[in-house]
Amino acid sequence: MPHYDLAIIGGGLAGASTAYYACKQGASVLLLERRDLNLGASGSNAGSIHAQIPFDPFRNLGAEWARRYAATLPLFQASIRKWGALEDELQGRIGLSVKGGLMVAASDTDCAALRDKVEIERHAGLEVDLWDKDMLARNAPFLADGMSLGAFCPIEGKADPFTVAPLYARRAVEMGLVLRRNAEVTAIKHNSDGFLLQTSQGDVTAHRVVNAAGSDAARVSAMLGIRVDIEAHAIQVAVTEKRPPTLPYLLYFTGEKLTLKQALEGGFLIGGGWPARLKGHPVVDHRSMIRNLSIAQDVVPALHGIDIVRSWAAMVNGTADWRPILGEVPDAPGFFLNLFPWMGFTAAPAVSEAIAALALGQTPEIDLQAFAL
Template sequence: MIDVVIVGGGLAGAASAYFLAKEGVEVLLLEREDLNTKASGSNAGSIHAQIPHAPFVENGEAWARGFAPTIPIMMEGIALWRAMEAELGVALDVSTPGGLLVARTDDEMRAVVRKAEIERAHGLPVEILGRDDLRRLAPYVSDAMIGGAFCPIEGKANPLLATPAFAQAAERLGARIQRFVAVAGIKRERVGFTLATTAGLVRARRIVNAAGAEATVVASMAGVALALEAHPIQVTVTEPVAPLVRHLLYSAGDRLSLKQAPVGSLLIGGGWPARCDARGRLSVSPRSLAANLAVAEKVVPGVAQARVVRTWPALVNGTADWRPILGEPPGVPGFYMAIFPWMGFTAGPIAARLVTDMILGRESGIDVSAFAPGAEAA
């Protein structure tokens, strides 16, 4: 019987394998395709800490106050990102120049200020900027922007490098990783679980569900219901251009994440929907692409000079409240969730470390009891 089987070979799964193997736990990771082929390797690499502005505007302050307790987790997650390059001995292109949310109208600015008040109450450093402050900090932003909010700890990392780095480090520590092995069923036993896989039966004392957008399917095999949905979104990258965007940039007027990679390419996203047909096949939405680029150019006019190289779709997991799902569901001991909807790249490593602490029965320094499966937002 294996001590811990991890289902899912994305960032949360690979990081879980690493942190558990580091503690001497016997680990087997199962991935039905190859590692890092889903959302963990297809996102834009943003590292967030602020409450996302679009759902704040759409859902209001009550929603934001329910989400805000995740801020300490994300702050700890960013500190972990900063430490992991040295720990893993691999460059991950981690950079935290700060996140900048810009506003064009007085109404947008008032919303920015209200959100910042909630963020500050949960310990997040956020500075409100007037027009002159914005010009000094980000002269590349359009003169039409009247102000914004700046969070100095946000930034980016490379999604093509992170998951493989954790996986390779886990294997060096003795973890086993089986690619192209799908889990078809999970049976709860008197002690532990039996997993039916395409490579045969596997017995495990404990399971970590780190299956991302397919976590609902994996959970249902163990008799656990999750209110988790897969959402098709898309990201665009341009040709390399001269240094332009210095921060992780957002717009208070519409969905946008904009940043510049070390090689000079601009990465443009923000959660715009991609297409998904009845068979689950993803494709790019030209309408979303045009709208996303229009928002980016409105905020940073210099973006218009960069030619688009590629746009690609991906499935991400999401919930209405955006809150993480961490730990054991009621009545199913030993079955652990490592899920952070929408923020999986930012929070993948910290979610993995928190679940590792739960498995080992030790205190993590962060109270995550409110995020246990089945827990309700206060």
């Protein structure tokens, strides 16, 4: 029976990057994916590189929630530093552009809340500048009239979600990773070597296991009797036809859910976490799409009359408090979780390197103890 130092469950960005960093340390690593690489949230999100505290939960859950959530901001900052060197490290293009993120507010209530949120972010060590109406007019002339305040974070940006995880996996395979596609894990049991994993492609053993299965992570953990309160959400994204460069930033709006960015080739990516429908698999909900597009046009008038060329829906994972669940499970030594809700695309490089280090008995560069199950 094949035996590995580390078995990783999940072929998205979290799993592929954890595999890469573990292989880089010389470990024997098996990556198990029940379908194919990058088919879940990692390859279906809008490619945003986030650092600011999201406004929607801040509005709904309040300042105390935000202060607790702010513990994640150093993880984003550490990861964004790694994003900057990732094309050189992985020897490939990933569509990276870091020109900053701008969160804009129109109403007096939202402006006051945005100022409060910025204070919490600054206290956590995140660089955020406040732009008044005049600065918005100078630095963001694409905005509609009526935007009164902006919060600009210079380290935010975007990358190509279709390329990053496969590139991590390709480099890991070159270092010895054993990659099994269409290999669903059906059972996990403790044994004398660590763990026995039963899969649709046969049994294997591993000294340690990382659960990076995203929205399927609760089912995987339950095989060892571990309860993980992770939720699965169906959301959607739309892409427009190509237009001349207009929007340099990752753009958010406090009024309703919106993320908006312009890809390097010219198309606008419009998202923000609007719900899709489930029909056995996630499908685009036209009601969400119409509302999302309407808000985007209200915020950036240049989008009026532009054609949508593609839209899609995908499952993402979430937690009730938006915080990640990371590290070794206290009641299951040798079993690790790499679960980062909503913002996992941003956090993957630094967090996965830390998870790989922990799983190999090393001390990581960043401390994940605050996010243990």
